[in-house]
Amino acid sequence: MHKVVVVSGVTFEFPNGRELFHSISFSLGRGITALVGPNGAGKTTLAKLLTGEIEPTRGTIRGAGPIAYLPQREVPPAIAIGAYLGFEFSRSSLGERLLQGIDREALCTVLSGGEWMRVRLARTLDERFLILDEPTNDLDREGREAVLGFLRERNGGALLISHDRECLELCDEVLELSNRGLCKFGDGWSAYENAKVAERERLGHALDVAKRERDEMAATREAQRVRQEKRSRRGAAAAARGGMPKILLGARKRQAQETSGRIDAETWARKNEAVSEAHSAYLELKVDPLMYADLIGRELPAQKLVAEASDFNVRFQDRVYRENLNFNWRGNIRVALKGPNGSGKSTLLRAIMGEKLPVRGEIRTGSLSTLYIDQRCSVLDDTRSVLENMRDATHLTETEIRNGLARFLFAKDLVFQKVAELSGGERLRATLARGLLSQEKPELLVLDEPTNNLDLANIDFLENFVRQCRAALIVISHDEVFLKNCGVREAFNL
Numbered sequence: 190m191h192k193v194v195v196v197s198g199v200t201f202e203f204p205n206g207r208e209l210f211h212s213i214s215f216s217l218g219r220g221i222t223a224l225v226g227p228n229g230a231g232k233t234t235l236a237k238l239l240t241g242e243i244e245p246t247r248g249t250i251r252g253a254g255p256i257a258y259l260p261q262r263e264v265p266p267a268i269a270i271g272a273y274l275g276f277e278f279s280r281s282s283l284g285e286r287l288l289q290g291i292d293r294e295a296l297c298t299v300l301s302g303g304e305w306m307r308v309r310l311a312r313t314l315d316e317r318f319l320i321l322d323e324p325t326n327d328l329d330r331e332g333r334e335a336v337l338g339f340l341r342e343r344n345g346g347a348l349l350i351s352h353d354r355e356c357l358e359l360c361d362e363v364l365e366l367s368n369r370g371l372c373k374f375g376d377g378w379s380a381y382e383n384a385k386v387a388e389r390e391r392l393g394h395a396l397d398v399a400k401r402e403r404d405e406m407a408a409t410r411e412a413q414r415v416r417q418e419k420r421s422r423r424g425a426a427a428a429a430r431g432g433m434p435k436i437l438l439g440a441r442k443r444q445a446q447e448t449s450g451r452i453d454a455e456t457w458a459r460k461n462e463a464v465s466e467a468h469s470a471y472l473e474l475k476v477d478p479l480m481y482a483d484l485i486g487r488e489l490p491a492q493k494l495v496a497e498a499s500d501f502n503v504r505f506q507d508r509v510y511r512e513n514l515n516f517n518w519r520g521n522i523r524v525a526l527k528g529p530n531g532s533g534k535s536t537l538l539r540a541i542m543g544e545k546l547p548v549r550g551e552i553r554t555g556s557l558s559t560l561y562i563d564q565r566c567s568v569l570d571d572t573r574s575v576l577e578n579m580r581d582a583t584h585l586t587e588t589e590i591r592n593g594l595a596r597f598l599f600a601k602d603l604v605f606q607k608v609a610e611l612s613g614g615e616r617l618r619a620t621l622a623r624g625l626l627s628q629e630k631p632e633l634l635v636l637d638e639p640t641n642n643l644d645l646a647n648i649d650f651l652e653n654f655v656r657q658c659r660a661a662l663i664v665i666s667h668d669e670v671f672l673k674n675c676g677v678r679e680a681f682n683l
Contacts (some may be wrong), residue, residue, distance in 0.1 A: 192216045193318050193346045194239060194256070199248030201234060208232060212248065213371040217318065219346040220361035228612030228644045229364045230316040232350050236320045241347070257313050261323040265297035266306050274312055283342045287311040289334060302530040303332025310339045316347045325353045326641050329529040330667055352645050354378070354670045381441050403460040486660030487558075487630045491520040494555035495633060495661050496541050501550035503533070503540055513550055516681060523662045525672050528683035534665045535637055537683065541663065542635065560631040560660070564638035566620040570608040575599055575619050578608060582590065582627035590626070614647030621654065636664040640671050 194217040201209045209231040226231050237243045239250060240258045266273065271293035288306045291300070300308065306328055313319050324336045333355070340347065340359045349356060357363075363374040363381040374381040489495070500513040510533055518524060526534040540552055542561060561568070569578050579590045594604050597618040611619060617639070624631070634655070640648050648671065655662065655675040666672055 191652065192218055193252065193254070195251045196239075197236065197249045197251075199245045199250060200244075201231070201238065202246040210366065213366075214248075215364060215371060215373060216225065217346060217348060219344075219437065221340060221347050221349055221359055223363045223381075224350045224359040224366065225349055225352065225357070225363060225381075225645060226366035227368075227646060228614050228642075232366055232450065233322060235366065236322060236348070236350060239320060254315050256320060257315075257317045258320045258683075259309060259313060259322065259324065261326060263309065265300060267296055267298050269294055269674075270297055270308055271298075273308065281314055283339070283588050284311045284314050301329075301332075302327050302328050303335065306332045307335045310335065315345070319343075320348045320350070322350045324351065324372075325356060325667075327530070327638070328667060329532075330527070331529055332676040333667055347391065352420055352640070352643060352648060353668065354645075355668075365460075368609075399460070399466075401465045402463070406456065406460050452594075485630075485654075486634065486658040487632050487658040489519075489557075489632055489661055493632075494519055495522055495557065495663075496552065497552045498552045499550055501540075501548065501552045503536055503549075504547045514683075518661075518663075521659070522679065523675070523677045524664075524679040524681055525677045526663065526665045526683065527667075527680050532683040534683055538635060538637055538663070538665065538666050555633075557632040557661075558629050559635060559673070560621075560624040561635040562617070562620050562624070562637070562639055564641040566616040568620055568623065569608045569616065572607070574605050574607055575611075576604040578619065578623055579626065582623050585589065585626065593626040594622055596617050612644075613642035614644055614650070617643060617647055617651060631658070631660045634660045634662045636662070636666070638665055638667075640666065640668050 196216070197214050198212045199214070200211050204208065224235065226232055234243070236258060238245055239252075240256050241250075242258075270291060274293070288311050291308065293306055297305065297308065306324065310324075321336075325333045328336070333353075337355060337359065340349070340356060349360060351357060357378045361380055362376070363378060365372045365374065365381070374384055495518040497517040498514045500515065502510050502513050514537070526537060528534055536546070540548065541554055542547055542559070543554065570581070573581075575594065576587075576590065579585075579594065580587075583590065585593065591604060594600070598624065599606075599619070606615075608616065608619065636655075639651060643651065652671065652674045662675070662677065664672070664675070664677060
């Protein structure tokens with residue numbers, strides 16, 4: 190593969206001296222390379238280094254040409270679309286397909302999210318190397334298809350920062366950035382997933398071996414203690430018969446105990462350290478939802494009302510549904526609300542959740558214990574800690590709260606983190622903790638674009654939770670892989 194960008198021994202440190210990554214090296218070619226890793230690992234920082242926006246602390250970055258950067262969000266300017274594209278815009282077949290149905294005389298500000306992304310993509314069709322940062326976030330199906338088509342057909346090289354598995358399937362290779370450094374996986378996304386599964390199995394086996402060796406040592410210690418007690422009793426009996434002076438017997442006993450205790454303590458410490466190291470290595474690869482059976486929801490009777498609408502419509506910011514809505518959802522439904530950006534999916538959720546909106550027709554909901562999670566986890570107060578957010582929502586004691594938070598990987602001092610400082614995945618886990626530990630088991634789970642801003646490990650975490658949850662489910666998501674993995678088979682189109 191022809192090298193377009195070459196990164197050699199790059200280290201980046203923040204002004205406070207904290208090192209984000211150390212001496213990483215890789216090259217990028219004319220194909221599509223995925224950049225993945227946990228939230229906070231430094232993916233966006235690396236993108237800024239590649240474009241020259243910031244400089245590395247050490248190391249070099251060499252490029253064969255200019256690099257274009259398409260950030261995750263860009264506010265549309267109040268200018269005509271044609272002016273935004275520029276006179277040099279290439280009228281390629283791909284460019285024309287991206288702009289199909291878009292009036293180039295219209296202002297950029299009137300475009301939907303999907304249309305605006307298509308215009309931005311069309312502007313990057315030259316041969317420059319391109320960095321795309323989460324290009325499918327907040328996009329409807331039309332916008333996602335535009336991104337997928339763009340990636341399939343564009344000739345220039347690209348670095349894709351994404352957790353969208355449909356996009357990742359199109360990549361030729363994968364770079365994984367984590368606290369262990371940067372690892373490269375060839376042969377595309379499937380090879381990467383297979384390698385991660387194999388690594389999790391290897392580390393899981395290593396953890397099992399370490400635990401078994403520690404447990405075997407514990408059993409050996411107990412057997413030694415029993416044998417020592419027997420010898421002590423025999424020695425005491427012999428001394429009582431006059432067979433051994435008591436002072437000699439006591440000295441031998443103390444010497445044996447001191448020697449055995451020292452060796453035993455050292456070995457036991459090594460075994461515990463091995464278990465701790467194996468456990469830490471395993472958790473770096475896999476974040477499991479530590480859900481107990483008492484937290485994963487209640488199954489609804491088949492005829493229990495979730496929500497029903499009769500000729501329902503709503504006016505919100507001068508928008509109304511094209512047709513009145515009619516539905517009747519009962520029992521343990523799993524339904525996805527689908528439709529283009531701006532079609533009213535989130536507005537319908539708000540009506541179902543009981544928000545007072547100007548409506549006509551009728552909407553009725555059952556009396557259900559409901560857990561609602563929006564894409565920004567806005568139920569949390571950013572100015573307060575994880576622990577303080579929990580105190581506001583429950584009457585549990587602090588010990589009970591902290592034990593509960595530990596299930597969601599907030600142990601020890603992690604409970605004192607300010608919510609504003611949390612990653613997307615940590616916000617999700619804090620929201621789940623707040624909802625599940627502060628109320629009775631949910632009968633209805635409501636999710637609004639929940640995978641936005643989540644890394645792959647936390648998407649897997651959420652999928653595992655939703656699969657386990659016995660409650661009814663209403664979800665807004667354009668991530669078809671997520672919906673399939675959560676067992677959503679029914680769609681309601683707006």
